[in-house]
Amino acid sequence: xxxxxxxxxxxxxxxxxxxxxxxxxxxxxxxxxxxxxxxxxxxxxxxxxxxxxxxxxxxxxxxxxxxxxxxxxxxxxxxxxxxxxxxxxxxxxxxxxxxxxxxxxxxxxxxxxxxxxxxxxxxxxxxxxxxxxxxxxxxxxxxxxxxxxxxxxxxxxxxxxxxx
Numbered sequence: 001x002x003x004x005x006x007x008x009x010x011x012x013x014x015x016x017x018x019x020x021x022x023x024x025x026x027x028x029x030x031x032x033x034x035x036x037x038x039x040x041x042x043x044x045x046x047x048x049x050x051x052x053x054x055x056x057x058x059x060x061x062x063x064x065x066x067x068x069x070x071x072x073x074x075x076x077x078x079x080x081x082x083x084x085x086x087x088x089x090x091x092x093x094x095x096x097x098x099x100x101x102x103x104x105x106x107x108x109x110x111x112x113x114x115x116x117x118x119x120x121x122x123x124x125x126x127x128x129x130x131x132x133x134x135x136x137x138x139x140x141x142x143x144x145x146x147x148x149x150x151x152x153x154x155x156x157x158x159x160x161x162x163x164x
Contacts, residue, residue: 061090061092062087062090064092067096070098070104080114091118094122094159097121102123
C-alpha cells in the first residue's frame, strides 16, 4: 500500500509539473507574439497623447541631406531614386551643391521618371566656411562642399528632428 501512495504522489507531481510547463510555454508563445507585433512595439504602455505623437511621427518625412558636386551628381540622383523606391515612409531630400551644379541638378530632376521625388536644391555659399579650417586641407583638390555637413543647421533652420 505504501508503494501505491508513493507512485500516486509522484504521478500527481509529474502531472502538475507538466501542466505548469505547458502553461509556461503557452504564456511565452503569446508573450512573444505580443512583443513582436507592431502594435505592441509602438503603443504598449503609452498614453493617448504619446500614441498620437507616434502616429504623427510616422507621417512626418525623413529629411536626407545629400552633398554633391557636378562630378558625383549622377550618383547622388541614383541614391535619391533608390531610397525613394525602397522606403515606405515619405522622404524629403535636401541636395546641397555649388552654384554651377544647381542648374544641372534641376535638369536631371525634371526627367519624367524622377518627378515623384520630394527634393529641394540648396546652394552652399562658400562665405561661411572658416578660412582657418579650409587652409588645413590641400587647396588644389578640396572643395568647400566638403564642409557643408558642418553647416546643416544654418542651411536647414526649419527642419527639426533627425537629419540623415
